[in-house]
Amino acid sequence: MPAKKVLHLLTILILLTACSPSREIERLGIIHTLGIDVTDDSQQIETTMVIFQFDDQAETLTKNISGQGKTVRGARNDASSQSAYHLAAGQLQLQLFGKEVAEQGVLPYLNMLVRDANAPDTVFLAVTNQKTKEMLDTGRELTEISIGQFLHGVIEQEKKEHKIPRSDLQIFSRTYFEPGQDPWLPVLDIEEELPAMVSMGMFQDDRYVGEISLKDAFYLNLFLNRIPPAPLELSLPREPFRDYMPGHEDMESKDDLYIKIQLKGSTNTKLVDEDGLHYQTDVKVKFRLDESSEVVVVKDEKVAELFEKEIAKKMEEGYGSLLKKLQDMQSDPFGFGTYYRVQKKKGEMTSDEWRELYPDISVDFNVDAEMIHYGTIQ
Known part of the structure; x- marks a missing residue:
């Protein structure tokens, strides 16, 4: 390769490296769980986030914050303005939809995830029987660990034991775009004073239309996969x-x-x-x-x-x-x-x-x- 071309490539690499923003981890709020609801007047979206904060001055490692807006990004920015931390979604592990949101259709909120290069396509998706804010705020008081980690662990355990089919962003998106098949998502609720998976939500395209029991979810998994x-x-x-x-x-x-x-x-x-x-x-x-x-x-x-x-x-x-x-x-x-x-x-x-x-x-x-x-x- 001519020396002139090598010089050009090195210059581009140096410039690209220089453009990469850096932030002190103490100033970041790492989003682990994101809940999406509609406000009572159905005019705005409310997001509730479980974030990890690594500031040694903070009383706890995790914190719940909420914001409202016309879009998920707008609601997230509103929440960020109320926090001393810059919110980062690179470690998002769980996205929750309130039942009202799920009944209206979840595709707009999945598009947001797909378009976000920092969001992993293995993020778990689930529906809550009440507003996600209620689930995350109530669950935080009932569990000894981060409520986001707790709910993620509940879904992960059921999946590891092959009791339910996979329910992450990748699977939901693939199934949605497959003519002749509909998606599914776990349904979470507070049961016996602890957050728990209570059923499996059934979708028509991207809209929640009903639920089946966890035993039926096992039959579905056996149908879809060799277990x-x-x-x-x-x-x-x-x-x-x-x-x-x-x-x-x-x-x-x-x-x-x-x-x-x-x-x-x-x-x-x-x-x-x-x-x-x-x-x-x-x-x-x-x-x-x-x-x-x-x-x-x-x-x-x-x-x-x-x-x-x-x-x-x-x-x-x-x-x-x-x-x-x-x-x-x-x-x-x-x-x-x-x-x-x-x-x-x-x-x-x-x-x-x-x-x-x-x-x-x-x-x-x-x-x-x-x-x-x-x-x-x-």
């Missing part, structure tokens, strides 16, 4: 197991047997009748019995097969019930629309076209359950 062993609690009819329960004659009459299992598995879905909008989903799982509400002696394959049959039946019923709920909400997180779309010419289909078809689809859920260990459980 390693993960805990699941089920209630089975007690009657088929009576003969394998020692002393059952003296036991109080009950209808259900409650069990906890470790389950791993995967699914395979195909559109078997395009004109009839009929699908088949094969769910293959292996499970280990960890615990039951009563002693059950699984002494041979006959009893093991009985558990396999009843668990498969329970899961098939669960999937069927879940699909009906989702059709009533007009939300398709399963992505059945994507299976239909690939059959269309050039794979083209709009979300509105799928909305008209989705209520009429039918699905055969076939669960093949295999018990991998057995013996006496209690």
Whole structure:
């Protein structure tokens, strides 16, 4: 390379380095959690932020601050003007939406995140059953650590145990822009005097339209992903197991047997009748019995097969019930629309076209359950 070109490149690099702003960390408020609400008159946006402050004169490491404005940036600037710190979003880990905001649509606030080069695309997203300001202010009083870290940890733990599907900015954005599939987000609330995840929110495009239970969220995750062993609690009819329960004659009459299992598995879905909008989903799982509400002696394959049959039946019923709920909400997180779309010419289909078809689809859920260990459980 000619010396003249090398000199030009070095000059550019030096100039670019000189343009990089530097700030003392003691003057920064590092935003960990950002909550978005609409004000009571719905005329402005209110943001509540959990920030880390590294000033050795500060009484606590974290602080909640709020601001209002016509836009998220405007509200953030308003909050910044009330603080002695410059607010930086480079370490944003969690963005919350009040339910009212989520029902109106979250896409404008996601665009803000996507356009911010400092915001990571792995930031967790979630909905709160009340205003995020109430959740963050109340939760701060109830937890011993930063409320932002606490809520992030709650979601992270459920994800690590494969109880729920991923719910970060990257996944939400990808699902939103996929014709034939709708996004989902965890729903947080105060439960038994502690912040907790209480359900999974279902979306129609970018609008919150309802919720499903955390058990249903597990079924959704199993549908979407191959999962390693993960805990699941089920209630089975007690009657088929009576003969394998020692002393059952003296036991109080009950209808259900409650069990906890470790389950791993995967699914395979195909559109078997395009004109009839009929699908088949094969769910293959292996499970280990960890615990039951009563002693059950699984002494041979006959009893093991009985558990396999009843668990498969329970899961098939669960999937069927879940699909009906989702059709009533007009939300398709399963992505059945994507299976239909690939059959269309050039794979083209709009979300509105799928909305008209989705209520009429039918699905055969076939669960093949295999018990991998057995013996006496209690």
